[in-house]
Amino acid sequence: MYHSIYDLVTGPLTWLGFGVLVLGGLFRMVSLYSLAKKKDASSIAYNKAKYGIRSILHWITPFGTLGWKENPVITVVTFVFHICLLATPIFLGAHIDLWDLNFGVSWPALPDHVADIMTVLVIAAGCFFAYRRVVDKTVAFVTTWKDWFALCVTMGPFITGFLAYHQIFNYQFMIVLHVITGIAWLLFIPFGRLSHAILGWYSRVYIASEFQGVRHAKDW
Amino acid sequence: MQNTNGWNWEPGRKVETYADCAQNSEWLEEWCVSPDGETVARVACTAPAEFALCVNGKLSENVYEKIICPKFTPDGKLVAFVSQDMEWFLSVDNEVGEEGYGFLWDSMWADGTVAAAVQQDMQYGMIVGGKIWDNLFENGNNFTLSPDGKKSAAVVQVKSLGQADIYTFQEGVFQVAVDGEALGDVFMNVWTPSFNADGSKVAAQVRETLYDYSIAVNGKAWDAKFQTVWEPRFNPKTGGVVAPVRQGGKWGMAEDGKIIWAPKYAQLWHHQFTAEGDIWAICAPEFGKFALVKNDKPFSQTAAVVYDLAVSPDGKRAAAMARGEDRMFSVLTDTGAWNGKYDMVWQPVFSADSSHTAVRVDRNGRQTVIVDGKAYGEDFDQCFDPAFSPDSSKVLIKALNGDEYIRIVADVSEFK
Amino acid sequence: MYNEIFDRKIEDVGLQTGIDRLTPEKIEKTVKQVLEGETGAKLKVYHDTCVRCGMCAKACHFYQSHLEPSYSPVAKIHQSIGVLIEKDGKVGPDFIYQCAQIAYTECNLCRRCVHYCPLGIDTAYMMSTMRRICHKLGVTPQYIQDTAHSHSATMNQMWVKDDEWVDSLLWQEEEARDEFPDMRIPLDVDGVDFLYSVIGPEPKFRTHLIYQAAAIFHEAGANWTMPSEPGWDNSDMAMFSGDFEMMGRLKRAHFECAQKLHVKRIVMGECGHAFRSIYDQGNRWLGWKDYPVEVVHSVEFFTELFKAGKIKMKAKHPGIATIQDPCNIIRGRGLYDHLRFLAHEVCEEIVEMAPNGEHNYCCAAGGGIINCGPPFKNVRMSGNKAKADQLKAAYDKGARTILAPCHNCHGGLEDIIHHYGIDMEIKFLGDIIYANMVKTKAVEE
Numbered sequence A: 001m002y003h004s005i006y007d008l009v010t011g012p013l014t015w016l017g018f019g020v021l022v023l024g025g026l027f028r029m030v031s032l033y034s035l036a037k038k039k040d041a042s043s044i045a046y047n048k049a050k051y052g053i054r055s056i057l058h059w060i061t062p063f064g065t066l067g068w069k070e071n072p073v074i075t076v077v078t079f080v081f082h083i084c085l086l087a088t089p090i091f092l093g094a095h096i097d098l099w100d101l102n103f104g105v106s107w108p109a110l111p112d113h114v115a116d117i118m119t120v121l122v123i124a125a126g127c128f129f130a131y132r133r134v135v136d137k138t139v140a141f142v143t144t145w146k147d148w149f150a151l152c153v154t155m156g157p158f159i160t161g162f163l164a165y166h167q168i169f170n171y172q173f174m175i176v177l178h179v180i181t182g183i184a185w186l187l188f189i190p191f192g193r194l195s196h197a198i199l200g201w202y203s204r205v206y207i208a209s210e211f212q213g214v215r216h217a218k219d220w
Numbered sequence B: 001m002q003n004t005n006g007w008n009w010e011p012g013r014k015v016e017t018y019a020d021c022a023q024n025s026e027w028l029e030e031w032c033v034s035p036d037g038e039t040v041a042r043v044a045c046t047a048p049a050e051f052a053l054c055v056n057g058k059l060s061e062n063v064y065e066k067i068i069c070p071k072f073t074p075d076g077k078l079v080a081f082v083s084q085d086m087e088w089f090l091s092v093d094n095e096v097g098e099e100g101y102g103f104l105w106d107s108m109w110a111d112g113t114v115a116a117a118v119q120q121d122m123q124y125g126m127i128v129g130g131k132i133w134d135n136l137f138e139n140g141n142n143f144t145l146s147p148d149g150k151k152s153a154a155v156v157q158v159k160s161l162g163q164a165d166i167y168t169f170q171e172g173v174f175q176v177a178v179d180g181e182a183l184g185d186v187f188m189n190v191w192t193p194s195f196n197a198d199g200s201k202v203a204a205q206v207r208e209t210l211y212d213y214s215i216a217v218n219g220k221a222w223d224a225k226f227q228t229v230w231e232p233r234f235n236p237k238t239g240g241v242v243a244p245v246r247q248g249g250k251w252g253m254a255e256d257g258k259i260i261w262a263p264k265y266a267q268l269w270h271h272q273f274t275a276e277g278d279i280w281a282i283c284a285p286e287f288g289k290f291a292l293v294k295n296d297k298p299f300s301q302t303a304a305v306v307y308d309l310a311v312s313p314d315g316k317r318a319a320a321m322a323r324g325e326d327r328m329f330s331v332l333t334d335t336g337a338w339n340g341k342y343d344m345v346w347q348p349v350f351s352a353d354s355s356h357t358a359v360r361v362d363r364n365g366r367q368t369v370i371v372d373g374k375a376y377g378e379d380f381d382q383c384f385d386p387a388f389s390p391d392s393s394k395v396l397i398k399a400l401n402g403d404e405y406i407r408i409v410a411d412v413s414e415f416k
Numbered sequence C: 001m002y003n004e005i006f007d008r009k010i011e012d013v014g015l016q017t018g019i020d021r022l023t024p025e026k027i028e029k030t031v032k033q034v035l036e037g038e039t040g041a042k043l044k045v046y047h048d049t050c051v052r053c054g055m056c057a058k059a060c061h062f063y064q065s066h067l068e069p070s071y072s073p074v075a076k077i078h079q080s081i082g083v084l085i086e087k088d089g090k091v092g093p094d095f096i097y098q099c100a101q102i103a104y105t106e107c108n109l110c111r112r113c114v115h116y117c118p119l120g121i122d123t124a125y126m127m128s129t130m131r132r133i134c135h136k137l138g139v140t141p142q143y144i145q146d147t148a149h150s151h152s153a154t155m156n157q158m159w160v161k162d163d164e165w166v167d168s169l170l171w172q173e174e175e176a177r178d179e180f181p182d183m184r185i186p187l188d189v190d191g192v193d194f195l196y197s198v199i200g201p202e203p204k205f206r207t208h209l210i211y212q213a214a215a216i217f218h219e220a221g222a223n224w225t226m227p228s229e230p231g232w233d234n235s236d237m238a239m240f241s242g243d244f245e246m247m248g249r250l251k252r253a254h255f256e257c258a259q260k261l262h263v264k265r266i267v268m269g270e271c272g273h274a275f276r277s278i279y280d281q282g283n284r285w286l287g288w289k290d291y292p293v294e295v296v297h298s299v300e301f302f303t304e305l306f307k308a309g310k311i312k313m314k315a316k317h318p319g320i321a322t323i324q325d326p327c328n329i330i331r332g333r334g335l336y337d338h339l340r341f342l343a344h345e346v347c348e349e350i351v352e353m354a355p356n357g358e359h360n361y362c363c364a365a366g367g368g369i370i371n372c373g374p375p376f377k378n379v380r381m382s383g384n385k386a387k388a389d390q391l392k393a394a395y396d397k398g399a400r401t402i403l404a405p406c407h408n409c410h411g412g413l414e415d416i417i418h419h420y421g422i423d424m425e426i427k428f429l430g431d432i433i434y435a436n437m438v439k440t441k442a443v444e445e
């Protein structure tokens, strides 16, 4: 019973997750780009890679922009959150072992205790975000179920992974739950709030081109 | 098309300095040159608050407190507005009518008739051939004459508006008036009335609600409404009215309310009919790219901006000013763009047989005329619009160099 | 949640009459028509990806002045167009009132918040789209709507009639000849270096600005002209009311005025929003990627004159001045260096406000808010305590003059200094240059 569930989630469902991530992501990028060409021709006509890259370099630098400077706490938390969020699943030893087992590819792994700390950081950052959504009036005012949903989906695999790794509660149950939440992560990235991970680049490059190209001003 | 019959087409050049005026004036204003190049006029300030016209170097006897907007009509009359004792007069070849007005502006000419917009006692209308409209209105604009000069029209305000009275405005306060008689329905906005050849019909752009635009012929709007429209023109063959219209965010062409060019252009305007009923226009096949278009078939050569469209007398060719992405100007024709790049290009002029095109251009502050892409070997401080002889073999160049006015008749073969 | 909090409804005839005429069906149809017909990927991406982090809150002077959640940029979206998108336009007329009030009177479309949003979301675009929907629904503040009507009927924003325009130019020319005997305001001269364009209020009640500009051009020996026919007004409230068709018509009239005269450039008076309408919005609606005639703002043009030595100052403006950076020419067009160069050329001493340059705060008059008229004046006053604080800080450092090369900034700051009791005077560059330049061509005094 347990094994068949485990096989199901780590087999076909994981394939589904990555499939949706890649195909869904591509679909959204392509369909939105063609929609932009059709309907926003007078906007995207100004897009230039040079401006986009310059802007991205500023925005991926902590305190590299006015927005980051004026919101220092969020800046630190956001960078820690996102770096750990992306690096942990990719460089976790256990994940790399799975890639090796299934596809024969591997790359250097993070030491387990480092990955563990990073997981804790993601959870802590997530808690901070949750706290803001409740306590900070400005954020609470604009928070909807979509934001809670995005936060929960994002946190799911980290919480379950942490619990499983430390064998709190039932390990087998946790590991299945971890895989399921991980799949949910992949499934939702192309859509809704989490699509900022792939679509944010579009809006960044576009506004960068508008500001630097048309308005001769910085967008940071 | 400028009639150039009867002009002096003897090849050669005439140079004049017209120095007399300068000696007797505090300053002289811009040069105005008649179409045939035989008369040049300037407004001269002869004493503080005293102005006269300097024509071919002779100062006119009559002086005024102001002289503005001098210009030659295609048949060579010098028209200007002059003011004396708080009244304005229309001056035609230095003859001033008896009647004075509150204000005059926008002088125009058609087939021998001179007209202008007028304000008299804060009422608005037109004077045509020296006669003021019988009815004047609270406001007027978009003045025009019929091609035969017999009819005049303007957009007039027929209802008063209070301060920030947005709802009266939205019920409609404007109408077209022909010869002072308001015509047909009242609209929120009316723009650019335009007559057919015999002046029996007038078509205009109208806005019926904040969102519905149409074309009204003799004050009656088409049933069809559009997101917006541009100025209508009459088809000389069928008598139909044709205007660019915007639908679904794209531009097309409609005739009598029916779409004849499907809306697919990012822009479509400045259309002109040929005698055969073909339509030339300027279009933008896609955002930021403009081209010439004939009968809904855009030409492949594009530019960032196209303006000053001229269609040849036989209707088969067209040429226009083009501005490239490098912000330099060139000449765009139905056979492609000419090689030269300039700082400014004026409206192209076709020869009577449609085989040659002449254009006034400016490069680094020096101006000259080019014909069929080939330059005249000399440049000047300033040129004026060129013209072709009736047999299309010669080009008239009118130019200024320093204090000299130069009139040149050159053979087309002299352009290399 | 937001409906309960939105307790600041302001009575306006235009908004009220507008919503009285609405039905839910009409709203739904119009919202769908704009969202599906006129917007595309831009709106979708902004709507989907905004992570509601609230980082943009601090950007906005309204938020900074009220310190109240409902004034943050994201909150403006959240209380208006965001809901229309989520609910597919299924909202009632009262909600549209709220949307209109927020979009027309609580956002200056100043785009300061772009510097704060990590995802590059352009709140001003969302608010413009909201205004577009309101325009289509007929729910627009009375005064800005009246201005849009004036634009449509006369091609200028002040109901100036054709003759009144030329008459005011001739009048200024005549006045100026007492000072500069051979000064001209050349009308309709073909092929000159530039056409000078102004905004509607100048011939109406700020004619001295035309005088000053003409005097400066005269002194500099410029080769210029002004048009005698409509198209002379570069301003554009239709752009801000959401009437984009009219915006296009106005910009066509303006550019064709210059094209007809074959001038090499248009020089624009000290106005910000008009500048935005020609390099950013109006040209695009007409299909031009670049503007069809090169346009330079007075700030650029004066810089050229000073650098070329064509204008020299007899004395600098005395005392300490501070600089209001108009959004539409600094954040909107990068004229920061030009403005600093000029400010130091014409003023004895400058103290800067903080933040400044492209990170400046808007005057709260821009984006058409001041044109929404008296009912909303207090929205601008209470909503820009942030600017008042900046000005007071500059005052404390000794500044008594505010240099503001923009008509909206002028109007907005004038109200702010009165409201907050700050004893400063506001100047255009043209005011200072005209008053203090070396006048070689003037009569001896």
Ligand code: HEM
Pocket (backbone or CB within 6 Å): A074, A077, A078, A081, A082, A085, A129, A130, A147, A150, A151, A154, A185, A189, A194, A196, A197, A198, A200, C051, C052, C053, C118, C119
């Ligand atoms: C790789 C590109 C990514 C970029 C550039 C990016 C950028 C951002 C930014 C700028 C914020 C706003 C600041 C904040 O509130 O922390 C944000 C928030 C957020 N991101 Fe990402 N992100 C990326 C990927 C992801 C991924 C892959 C996930 C999860 C699947 C994710 C989950 C979140 C969540 C949940 C928030 C909201 C935090 C809150 O509740 O305030 N992000 N992201």
Ligand code: SF4
Pocket (backbone or CB within 6 Å): C049, C050, C051, C052, C053, C054, C055, C056, C057, C073, C074, C116, C117, C118, C119, C120, C121
């Ligand atoms: S900063 Fe950007 S992503 Fe964050 S709430 Fe504001 S608009 Fe949304």
Ligand code: SF4
Pocket (backbone or CB within 6 Å): C059, C060, C061, C062, C072, C073, C076, C106, C107, C108, C109, C110, C111, C112, C113, C114, C123, C124, C362
């Ligand atoms: S007023 Fe300026 S900072 Fe505030 S929301 Fe509007 S564009 Fe953003």
